[in-house]
Amino acid sequence: MILFPDLPSNCLTMLTEVSKNMCFGGWQKVFSHESSELSCSMRFAVYLPPQSESGPRPALFYLSGLTCTEQNFITKAGAQQYAAKHGLIVVAPDTSPRGIGVPGEDDSYDLGTGAGFYVDATREPWAKNYRMHSYITKELMKLVQENFPVKPGAIGITGHSMGGHGALICALRNPGLYRSVSAFSPICNPSACPWGQKAFTAYFGESASADWEAHDATKLAAGYAGPELELLIDQGEADEFLEKGQLLPERLVNACSGNARLKTRLRMQKDYDHSYFFIASFIGDHIEHHAKALLA
Ligand SMILES: N[C@@H](CCC(=O)N[C@@H](CS)C(=O)NCC(=O)O)C(=O)O
Known part of the structure; x- marks a missing residue:
């Protein structure tokens, strides 16, 4: 357990180490802590590359998809070998608060538990x-x-x-906070797809509003005025959710084409689906993309 004496006692932050495994010469760890934003206990994973023993290194946050915990990425993507090669710390959080007891939070895989959508809900009972x-x-x-x-x-x-x-909305809503951004099969226009519409209706309210727009990468791209970003996006052509109109990458590319500060590199990958087999195939390229920007 790690204590932080420099913080006032009313916001004492404690990390509890849940697991620790040597991996490619670095440490894959999982921690738990009490989150003040979410008012519950949360877990997150951190990969510490060998280079972090001797000095500060860049950090890459990886946000998982529906139904995931902090475990999916660290056990399935094979990212550690590339993080070790480039000396990147990789942080993989959970996807929602857990065990809150909001009515309906465990009723479906795409709302509530495992489906926080990386937004701050404004509607009860979620807010x-x-x-x-x-x-x-x-x-x-x-x-x-x-x-x-x-x-x-x-x-x-x-x-x-x-x-x-x-990842896209964190970067586009917080200009300058993240120096590099990329995504695998992202939900690019949540206001216009079934997954996003269901989540935004619950978290922000029935009809499309400023809150919907402010959490939709395609809408945000048009107005983005921060530092230049190159968005690397990989998308499997055989992804069932692409076919179902959940992802809509072409809309994001169109929106970015009108904004000189945003360059998109959308790579359509033949025969790849939505699974971690796809992520594992291209995670090396993504880590290299981030390493280039973060080590420059
Ligand atoms: N369970 C859902 C799909 C959920 C899903 O595909 N989740 C993706 C992210 S959107 C995932 O990463 N699943 C966990 C895994 O593959 O390890 C369904 O059957 O339609």
Whole structure:
């Protein structure tokens, strides 16, 4: 257990180490902590590459998709070998608050538990706990910087599906916070797809509103005025959710084409589906994309 004496006692932050495994010369760890944003206990994974033993390193946040915990990415994507090669710290949070007891939170895989959508809900009964946007961009960001050897300002973000949407909106809503961004099969226009419409209706209210627009990468892209970003996006052509109109990558590409600050590199990958087999196939390219920007 790690205590932080520099914090006032009323916001004492404690990390409990849940697991620790040597992997490619670094440490794959999982921690739990009491989250003040989400008012519950949360777990997150951190990969500490061998280079972090001798000095600060850039950090890459990876946001997972629907139904995931902090485990899916660290056990299935094979990212550690690339993180070790480039010396990147990789942080993989959980996807929602857990065990809150909001009515309906466990009724379906795409709302509530495992489906926080990386937004701060404004509607009851979700508003008190479902604050994943602030959790990722503020609370966990601070916690990671205070507890691990993170190179100041060298933070990137990526994610898959709902987490790809999360990575895009975290970067586009918080200009300058993340120096690099990428995504695997992201939900690019949640206001216009069934997954997003269901979640936004619950978290923000019935009809499309400013809140919907402010958490939709395609809408945000048009107005983005921050530092230049190159968005690397990989999308499997055989992804069932692409066919079902859940992901809509072409809409994001169109929106970015009107904004000189945003360059998109959308790579359509023949025969790849939505699974972690796809992520494992291209995670090396994504880590290289982030390493280039974060080590420059
Ligand atoms: N269970 C859902 C799909 C959920 C799903 O595909 N989740 C993706 C992210 S959107 C995932 O990463 N699942 C966990 C895994 O593959 O390890 C369904 O059957 O339609």
